[in-house]
Amino acid sequence: MDKNTEISDEDIALAVQNGETEEFGVLIERYESKILRYGKRFLFQYEDIEDAVQDTFLKAFINIKSFKVNMRFSPWIYRIAHNTFINVIKKKGREPVTFFNPDTILGAAISEENPELEILKKELGEEIGKAIQSLPPKYREPIVLYFYEEKDYREIADIMHVPTSTVGVRIKRAKERISKSIENNE
Amino acid sequence: MNKNQNIKKNILEQIQRGEISMKPKIFFVLKSFAVAFGLIIGTLIALFLFSFIIFTLKGSGALYLPDFGGRGLFLLLLAIPWLLIVATLALVALLETLARKFAFVYRKPVVYSVLGILLIVVFAGSAIASTPIHKKVYDRAHEKSLPLGGGEFYKHYGKMEFRGGFAGSIEAIDSDGLGVLTAEGKSVIVSTSTKTKYPRDKKLSVGDNIIVVGEVVNGKFEAFGIKQLRSERVPYLLNKKLPKRPQGERPIDKSEINAD
Numbered sequence: 484m485d486k487n488t489e490i491s492d493e494d495i496a497l498a499v500q501n502g503e504t505e506e507f508g509v510l511i512e513r514y515e516s517k518i519l520r521y522g523k524r525f526l527f528q529y530e531d532i533e534d535a536v537q538d539t540f541l542k543a544f545i546n547i548k549s550f551k552v553n554m555r556f557s558p559w560i561y562r563i564a565h566n567t568f569i570n571v572i573k574k575k576g577r578e579p580v581t582f583f584n585p586d587t588i589l590g591a592a593i594s595e596e597n598p599e600l601e602i603l604k605k606e607l608g609e610e611i612g613k614a615i616q617s618l619p620p621k622y623r624e625p626i627v628l629y630f631y632e633e634k635d636y637r638e639i640a641d642i643m644h645v646p647t648s649t650v651g652v653r654i655k656r657a658k659e660r661i662s663k664s665i666e667n668n669e
Numbered sequence: 670m671n672k673n674q675n676i677k678k679n680i681l682e683q684i685q686r687g688e689i690s691m692k693p694k695i696f697f698v699l700k701s702f703a704v705a706f707g708l709i710i711g712t713l714i715a716l717f718l719f720s721f722i723i724f725t726l727k728g729s730g731a732l733y734l735p736d737f738g739g740r741g742l743f744l745l746l747l748a749i750p751w752l753l754i755v756a757t758l759a760l761v762a763l764l765e766t767l768a769r770k771f772a773f774v775y776r777k778p779v780v781y782s783v784l785g786i787l788l789i790v791v792f793a794g795s796a797i798a799s800t801p802i803h804k805k806v807y808d809r810a811h812e813k814s815l816p817l818g819g820g821e822f823y824k825h826y827g828k829m830e831f832r833g834g835f836a837g838s839i840e841a842i843d844s845d846g847l848g849v850l851t852a853e854g855k856s857v858i859v860s861t862s863t864k865t866k867y868p869r870d871k872k873l874s875v876g877d878n879i880i881v882v883g884e885v886v887n888g889k890f891e892a893f894g895i896k897q898l899r900s901e902r903v904p905y906l907l908n909k910k911l912p913k914r915p916q917g918e919r920p921i922d923k924s925e926i927n928a929d
Contacts, residue, residue, distance in 0.1 A: 511681075536676060548697060640775070644769070
């Protein structure tokens with residue numbers, strides 16, 4: 484069996500931590516296209532997305548000893564990508580990224596099952612993509628992670644460091660905005 | 670070679686050339702310790718401040734002012750050391766920021782963690798306030814200096830007094846009012862009238878500990894209201910300075926001192 488599929492991300496990260504630095508290439512191979520796709524959807528209107536992705540992997544390597552091998556590697560690298568992408572948005576100053584969001588204060592019970600959204604996604608592939616691009620970053624990011632990266636609410640909460648219920652609220656609001664945007668275009 | 674292959678190649682080359690290197694494990698361990706240290710120190714300072722606020726409010730008797738209704742509540746608001754309250758709330762905000770680094774905290778709405786921290790500070794702070802810790806430090810601050818400006822802190826914020834009234838012990842009772850010994854050891858003449866609010870169901874006697882609210886008019890303290898203090902509510906300083914209740918003192922009926 485190929486080494487790339489045989490060994491878990493966490494075991495490879497452990498090997499890198501123990502000095503087998505060339506193994507980091509395997510992690511890049513596994514995550515490069517995913518992080519690039521996440522970056523292109525989230526930072527669609529920004530240049531130098533590849534540079535941000537490269538920065539993500541550089542930071543991941545520099546900080547790899549902070550990774551706890553009993554945890555999952557995927558949310559850890561996505562968290563670094565999130566921070567890097569948010570910094571790109573802040574630096575360019577085109578879109579507002581607030582330090583504190585009021586929607587993290589109170590919880591709201593939101594079901595993770597969202598059949599409406601799934602139907603919308605299947606039927607309106609391209610149109611929904613355009614509608615997502617019109618969303619502000621705080622709604623755009625969770626919906627990109629949910630739709631395209633197929634992360635669940637808990638994983639998105641771990642990537643964005645926001646309450647799980649806030650992820651649900653933002654996805655719900657994003658969906659409402661997308662539906663409105665599509666209706667207006669019809 | 671496409672861009673994707675470039676990313677992997679670039680990074681591996683930079684690693685090989687030694688241009689980038691992993692931060693050592695100890696860096697992250699120390700960072701975690703710094704967060705834990707910040708949480709512990711922040712919690713201890715918040716507990717100290719809150720328990721000190723309760724200690725001073727109890728010590729002056731101001732904490733029992735709401736017994737006088739709206740006016741008492743207003744006087745309590747004036748007596749609260751707001752600067753210390755703001756400092757405590759700033760520490761709660763700092764603790765919240767540090768705690769949100771942990772998954773079990775950031776996965777929950779902010780309101781839960783803030784309420785949790787506030788409850789810990791309020792309950793543990795109130796428990797500390799009822800121990801003799803602050804009393805001992807207060808006495809020490811007045812007897813000799815404390816390190817780190819602690820003496821000045823206790824002297825400045827621990828004045829054990831409030832505007833519009835005072836706590837004291839009845840020294841004498843006559844038809845015009847009361848002679849009251851305050852916690853500072855001063856004797857104050859309190860004049861009463863038919864408008865003065867008393868505990869209707871109890872008798873006031875010499876030696877009773879009371880809290881009085883009112884205002885100074887023509888050099889006399891005109892009482893708006895008088896409340897008897899239960900033994901556990903007697904302010905700390907007053908309790909310390911009180912002479913022993915005279916033996917065989919006759920309890921005097923309130924009607925005697927109500928008479929104008």
